[in-house]
Amino acid sequence: MARTDWKAEAKALKKKLKALKAALAEAATDAVEKVNETVAVAVKATKPAKSVSPLAPKGGFPALPVIRGAEFAAVEAGVRYKDRRDVMLVRLAPGTSVAGVFTRSSTRAGCVRDAQNKLAMKVPAGAGAAIVVNSGNSNAFTGKVGDEAVAAVTGGVAAALGLPASRVFSSSTGVIGEPLPAERITAKIPDLVAALSEEAIRDAAAAIMTTDTFPKGASATIQGEGGPIHIAGIAKGSGMIAPDMATMLVYIFTDAKISPVMLQRILSRNVDDTFNSITVDSDTSTSDTLLLCATGTSPAVPVQGAVSRAFEKALAGVMLDLAQQVVRDGEGATKFVGIRVTGAATPEDATKVAKAIADSPLVKTAVAGEDPNWGRIVMAVGKSGALAERDKLRISLGDLVLAEKGWRSPKYDEESAAAYMKGDELVISVDLGLGKAAKTVWTCDLTHRYIDINADYRS
């Protein structure tokens, strides 16, 4: 056995000790960094990033039929958003009939009043028409400067397309009360005109999004006399959704041959049961606009008789589909909820009860929490102002009767009700047992994400 060189070993040990101490200091620094990272991740996890609504239609944006005579384009104008298209243009062929419904807000935006005035002028359709829309800024409550911005944008489009200004409609959606940088839009008009294409409706649907998480489209095709008639529509909307006679922004196109008067009549008849029957947050926008444009390019003869009824039914279907997509993209929504009221004494009472339930923050937070808290439905019926009698009321979740004859149903089973609430599509039914009036509305739940989006919308 060799004699140990204690001096050498001691020196080696000293060196080892020094290295270990250094490694320890480094490890301590690393550990602090790891802790900070972990905490940052944990905090971030409570504020999920913007992602597509879990209620979005599964197949993505649908394949929409081409409407001959309706051309679309979208560009990046940098109105507010960066790195995305935010302005869209639609050119409509000569002879297009245009009909519209708008928000009844007393503080509605200048572009809404402008479009209403232009529609009221009943300018002959011969010249054609155009629609120009920007997202990121609603140009609402911006006074005379805002009115001038509307004139600059619609005037610019009219000049570029050779249209009378009275046939160019505009919409703006986004922040309220900020001046609209109209020059950023007018500077892009040549690019928009150059890009016009009958195939580009999806680009237009994407350009009008604000807090939306997916672009919204729907279509229908019916057989006219002499050929098919197509309907294709797009919409945007996610928050400030409690439409009053219209909705956020909706544009529907058809190649039907139909007069403006008939088109308006059919449109107005179908707004109450579609866009006026949805609510996200009970707040009514200053910009709600729905324009329906019929290019008349279908080979079918003008719409009349049985075809008119089929057309109206198909149009109502497209409107309802788009309206429900707006709810499915409600800010922070995780549940799509139909509220079906029957047995009301009057149609007004049916609507009052349905809206009271759909707008109740207590009902909506219970839905978010998957809690079958039907007591809050009773509360909402009670506050609605509609005629209701405790002992005649029946409340159901899907097929499960929760309450009837003035109390919890003997068939009530908390476990089944709780299981039902886990679904992402729910139907709440209330039968008032008093008359024959009925009303269905659609809404979504109220979640933390709604507050994340809206507590800090402008920054």
Add this chain to the structure above:
Amino acid sequence: MARTDWKAEAKALKKKLKALKAALAEAATDAVEKVNETVAVAVKATKPAKSVSPLAPKGGFPALPVIRGAEFAAVEAGVRYKDRRDVMLVRLAPGTSVAGVFTRSSTRAGCVRDAQNKLAMKVPAGAGAAIVVNSGNSNAFTGKVGDEAVAAVTGGVAAALGLPASRVFSSSTGVIGEPLPAERITAKIPDLVAALSEEAIRDAAAAIMTTDTFPKGASATIQGEGGPIHIAGIAKGSGMIAPDMATMLVYIFTDAKISPVMLQRILSRNVDDTFNSITVDSDTSTSDTLLLCATGTSPAVPVQGAVSRAFEKALAGVMLDLAQQVVRDGEGATKFVGIRVTGAATPEDATKVAKAIADSPLVKTAVAGEDPNWGRIVMAVGKSGALAERDKLRISLGDLVLAEKGWRSPKYDEESAAAYMKGDELVISVDLGLGKAAKTVWTCDLTHRYIDINADYRS
């Protein structure tokens, strides 16, 4: 210099190294534990436990004057909550006048209908009266079983106190639609009667709390002819607050000598500007009840003339104080917000605008986010249905004018507005510039905590 004993030093170093390695292993284990703890704390921080509202009155529950002839008691009956008092009893001396206002909900609870019926009977006050209240279960929408529970509780109290049943009023607050275990309350009546004391009003205020984070009391004293007249009131309420002709639960006591008819008249006159001017979440309770009891035990002569006016003013002050405390304890509230509308064409319009702003989830989330997003105030004015003209509207935050003459004010300064929003007491003023009608309402912000409380209220 001594010769180094390298062998000893090497052994000592080996020992040191071993100890250091052990310490290192322990430190690593500690570090992992620390990380886990830190993450747990970070996660918990996003879900704060129930704690007293930051808007609670600073001094805690106020010292209320004793009202001779009104005795209070509170006990633990275990109706739903554990380890806290949940039933309170008030005994009122013979000769006490009682007045009341109640929710107008069509699904109001059995105890509310019972109290309304009893007040309508105008039973002479000679016998005295009593009020019994439980928290944890509202006994609302519980059918005939619920009506029987009301009869059992009020009948039990009447028998124990030697009162006619028609002079015993009851309230219940808590979950809707669950059967009220009346026997748990009736079993405690002897304990309640034994504990009655003129000093125990704070216990009563605490026993009626549900999601409240602090008990609410307010008082006033005026000089009557021949002696002082005292008023002392308590209230509960935190969510489902958008009272319609009354509020959650409020009990106000006075030793004034005053007839039931005069008492009711004064009470009814002052409800609209106090309890009907607050909202937490736009949802109206099924149980709102306000009872005002005058024992007549003051040495002062019966209330009349100038004293009557002073009494009404003092009572209105107590009512407003209690109403504002309910808002200060609004579920999840971090900001107390006054909404002052002036210049409306009619009183109805002033109220419509004030309530539209106070109930708007978009305005309330902006307040929570300390964002001076006045565009949402414009939106709420627009949706209210009241007459409004863009170019006459003026919107202010405190003394800062944000918008006027149809647009952002030239004096507008985002930094000052943002700084103002950091306060916990805000005033939003809207002048419609059309007439002379005005209305002020009070509300709070809409925060994550509201959703935490209400997504999972029943479990």
